[in-house]
Amino acid sequence: MSRLCELTMHEARARIEQGGCDPRELLRDVLDQIERLNPLLHAYIAVDRRRLEAALDARLRQGPRGRLFGIPVTVKDNLCVQDEETACGSRILAGFRPPYHATAIDRLLQEGAVIIPRANMDEFAFGSSTETSYFGPTKNPWDPARVPGGSSGGSATAVAADLALGALGTDTGGSIRQPASFCGVVGLKPTYGRVSRYGLIAFASSLDQIGPITKDVTDCALLLSVIAGHDPKDSTSAPVDVPDYVGRLSAPIRGFRIGVPNLPKEGLDEQVGRAIEEATQVFQRLGCSTVPVDLPHIGSSIATYYVVAVAEASSNLARYDGVQYGYRATEPGYPRGFVWRSQTCGGGRRECREPGGERPPTHTLSLLDMYERTRDEGFGAEAKRRIILGTYVLSRGYYDAYYLQGMKVRTLIKRDFDEAFQRCDAVVLPTSPTPAFRLGEKLDDPLQMYLSDIYTISANLAGVPAISIPCGSSREGLPIGMQLVAAPFGEEALLRAAFAYEQATEWHHQTPAIKGSDPVGQSHGS
Ligand code: GLN
Numbered sequence: 121m122s123r124l125c126e127l128t129m130h131e132a133r134a135r136i137e138q139g140g141c142d143p144r145e146l147l148r149d150v151l152d153q154i155e156r157l158n159p160l161l162h163a164y165i166a167v168d169r170r171r172l173e174a175a176l177d178a179r180l181r182q183g184p185r186g187r188l189f190g191i192p193v194t195v196k197d198n199l200c201v202q203d204e205e206t207a208c209g210s211r212i213l214a215g216f217r218p219p220y221h222a223t224a225i226d227r228l229l230q231e232g233a234v235i236i237p238r239a240n241m242d243e244f245a246f247g248s249s250t251e252t253s254y255f256g257p258t259k260n261p262w263d264p265a266r267v268p269g270g271s272s273g274g275s276a277t278a279v280a281a282d283l284a285l286g287a288l289g290t291d292t293g294g295s296i297r298q299p300a301s302f303c304g305v306v307g308l309k310p311t312y313g314r315v316s317r318y319g320l321i322a323f324a325s326s327l328d329q330i331g332p333i334t335k336d337v338t339d340c341a342l343l344l345s346v347i348a349g350h351d352p353k354d355s356t357s358a359p360v361d362v363p364d365y366v367g368r369l370s371a372p373i374r375g376f377r378i379g380v381p382n383l384p385k386e387g388l389d390e391q392v393g394r395a396i397e398e399a400t401q402v403f404q405r406l407g408c409s410t411v412p413v414d415l416p417h418i419g420s421s422i423a424t425y426y427v428v429a430v431a432e433a434s435s436n437l438a439r440y441d442g443v444q445y446g447y448r449a450t451e452p453g454y455p456r457g458f459v460w461r462s463q464t465c466g467g468g469r470r471e472c473r474e475p476g477g478e479r480p481p482t483h484t485l486s487l488l489d490m491y492e493r494t495r496d497e498g499f500g501a502e503a504k505r506r507i508i509l510g511t512y513v514l515s516r517g518y519y520d521a522y523y524l525q526g527m528k529v530r531t532l533i534k535r536d537f538d539e540a541f542q543r544c545d546a547v548v549l550p551t552s553p554t555p556a557f558r559l560g561e562k563l564d565d566p567l568q569m570y571l572s573d574i575y576t577i578s579a580n581l582a583g584v585p586a587i588s589i590p591c592g593s594s595r596e597g598l599p600i601g602m603q604l605v606a607a608p609f610g611e612e613a614l615l616r617a618a619f620a621y622e623q624a625t626e627w628h629h630q631t632p633a634i635k636g637s638d639p640v641g642q643s644h645g646s
Contacts, residue, residue, distance in 0.1 A: 124149040125282040126635070129191050129339040130366075132285055136190050143190025147176050147234055150192045154236075154283045157634065160264060163277035165197055165238040165255045166205070176234050186231030187346060193228055194236040194284035196275050198245060199330065200319040201225055201237045208321045209241040209253040209271075212498030213446035222319025223354065224288060224330045224347045231346050236284055240274030243500045244437065245295055245323045247271050248572045251563050252502045259559070260302060261632040262598055266556040269299030275333045276303040281635055286343050287333040292323045293425050294551075294576025296331045297588035301551035301601020304590045304630060306340045306618070307333045309576075311608045312583035313358035315344075316351030324432035325356075327425075327580040336628050337589065337619040341365035344611060363612045369619045374407035376617060379544030381415045387571060389554040395592030395600045396550050399621065403548070406620050413540040413547060417532045421578040422570055424533065427513050427526035428581070434510025437503065442494030449493035505566065534582040541607040546617050549575045551588040551601035579605050587614045590627035599630065 124146045127135070135141035151169050158164050180190070195201065198208040200218035202225075207213040221229070228235060242252040250258040250273025258273040260266040261281040268277045272289030276299035279287050289296040291309035300307025308331045315330045322328060332343035345366060350359040380400060385393070400410055442448035499507070513522035540547055552572055562569040579586040585606050592600035602621075606614045622628050 125153045128335045129286045132191050147192055157281050161259045161277050163258055163274045163283050165240050184232045189232035191233050191285050192236055193233045193286045194239045194278045195288045196239045196241050196272050198321040204237045209243045211254040211447055212440045216446040223316035223351045227347050242271035243503050245271040246502045248569050260556045261634050266558050269302035271295040273299045276300050279305045279333050286339050289333045290330050292327045293580050294573045297576050298552050300333050300588045302556040304599030306589050308340050308587040311585045313356055315347050316354040316357040318353040322436040324429040337622045341615045365615055368612050371616055373617050373620045376408040377544040378403045378408050378410045379413035379540050379547040380410050381413050384419050387553045391594050392550045392600050399591040399602045402624055411544050415536045417536050418578050420529050424526050424529045425577045427522050430506045430510035431514050431523050434507045441491045447498045449497050530581045533578050537582045545613050547605045549603045551603040555594045555598035585611045587618050589618045
C-alpha cells in the first residue's frame with residue numbers, strides 16, 4: 121500500500137484510531153489524487169481544495185470523533201449540503217445553495233466524516249451513463265473512452281480511482297448498482313424507507329433511495345449503518361431498528377438459499393452470463409444451496425418503470441420555475457424569435473414584437489413566458505423528454521390506461537419477489553446486461569439506454585434491497601458486477617452473502633491501472 125488514498129474506509133479508520141494516520145495527510149493525499157485525475161475523469165463537478173482543508177481543520181478541532189472521523193466521503197450532487205452549491209447535475213439548479221443538510225449528510229457529519237461535495241451525475245438522475253449532466257460527462261477509470269454508468273457515475277468513479285474513500289449515491293432504477301458494476305466497486309440500494317430521503321432532490325419519490333458506493337463490502341456495511349434509520353423529517357422512512365451490519369458481516373452463510381431466476385436473456389452479454397454462473401458456483405462451494413425461482417413479470421419492469429418514474433418526475437420537476445430556485449432566464453418572458461420593444465413594463469406584463477419591429481405587438485408577455493423560457497433553457501433534452509412523457513401519462517383520459525395500469529403491474533412485480541423470498545434468502549442476477557459501454561454509444565437512442573437497466577429496475581419497483589459487487593472481468597479488462605436482491609429490510613443477509621463471496625474471491629482487489637499512472641499518457645493510450 122503506497123498511498124493513503126488507496127485505503128478502504130475501515131482501514132483508514134483503524135489507522136486513524138491507532139494514531140498511525142493523520143486525517144490531514146489523508147485528505148491531502150485524496151486532494152492530490154483529485155488534482156491529478158479529475159481533469160481527465162471529471163468525477164467531481166467542482167472541488168474547492170482550500171475550503172475542504174479549512175473545513176477539516178475545523179472538524180479536527182471540535183468535530184465528533186465518530187465512526188467516520190477524518191474520512192473523506194463524497195456525495196452525489198443531488199444531496200443537499202448546507203451552503204454548498206448543489207445542482208443535481210442541472211443548469212436549472214446552477215448556483216443553488218441549500219439552507220440545510222440532507223439527513224444522510226447530517227449523519228455522516230455526526231460521525232466525523234469529511235464531506236467532499238459535488239460528485240457528478242446525470243441531470244436529475246435521469247440516465248445510465250452520466251452523459252446527461254449539464255456539467256459534462258464523467259469517464260470510466262478503467263477506460264476513459266467508456267461511460268462510468270449512471271446516474272451516480274461521479275460517485276462510482278471517485279471511489280474506483282481513489283478520489284474519495286467512499287461515496288453516497290442514489291438509486292431510483294439502478295443508479296447506484298449499475299455504476300458500481302461498471303467501475304468495479306460495491307454499491308447498495310437499501311429497502312425503500314431504510315434511509316431518509318430528507319434533503320434528497322426528488323426524482324421519483326416512491327422509488328428513490330440513498331445508498332453507499334464503496335471499495336469493499338465492509339465499507340458498504342459501515343456507511344449503511346451510519347445513514348440508515350428512521351427520520352421524523354421523512355414520513356416514508358421506516359421505524360425499523362438498524363442491525364449491527366458490520367458486526368454481523370462474518371456470520372456464516374452456510375445453508376443460505378440462493379434463488380436463480382430464469383431471466384430474459386435478450387441483450388445479455390455472454391461474458392456477463394458466464395460470470396454470474398461462476399459466482400453462483402462460488403456460493404455452492406460456500407455451502408449455500410441454489411433454488412430456481414420465477415420472476416415472470418420482470419420483463420415488464422422497464423415499461424412499468426418508464427410510466428411510474430416519469431409521472432413522478434414530471435410532478436417533482438414542476439417546482440423549477442425560475443422563481444424559487446437556481447436558474448432564471450436572463451430575458452424573462454422573451455419568447456423565441458421576438459425582440460424587446462420596450463424595457464419598461466406596466467402591471468408585470470411586457471410587450472415585444474417580431475424581429476424588424478414592423479408589425480404591431482403580437483404577444484403580450486407574462487409570468488408564464490418567464491417560466492417557459494426558464495424551463496426551456498434550464499432543462500436538458502432528457503429532462504424535457506421525461507417531463508413530457510410524465511405529463512402525458514398523468515393527463516386526464518390517459519391516467520387509467522397508463523399510470524394506474526403501471527401501478528397494477530408494479531404490484532405483480534412485488535408479488536413475484538414476495539413469492540421468490542418464500543423459497544430463498546437472496547436472488548442472484550447480473551447487475552447490468554453488459555460491461556461499460558462507450559461514451560456516446562447510446563446517447564442518441566434513449567430506448568437502448570433504458571434497456572441497460574433491465575435487471576436493476578424491478579428491485580426499485582418492489583421496494584426491496586439489492587447490492588452489486590464485482591464478480592468478473594471482460595475480455596477488454598472491464599469489471600462485471602453481480603447483483604443480489606433480498607426481502608424488505610434484508611440488507612444484513614445481502615451484506616453477509618456479499619462479504620462471504622468477497623472473502624472467497626479476488627475480484628475486489630482488481631483496480632484500474634489509471635490510479636497509479638500518468639493520466640495524460642492513459643488518455644492517449646485508450
Ligand atoms: N437509468 C435509470 C433512469 O434513467 C435509473 C436512474 C436512477 O436510478 N436514478 O431512470
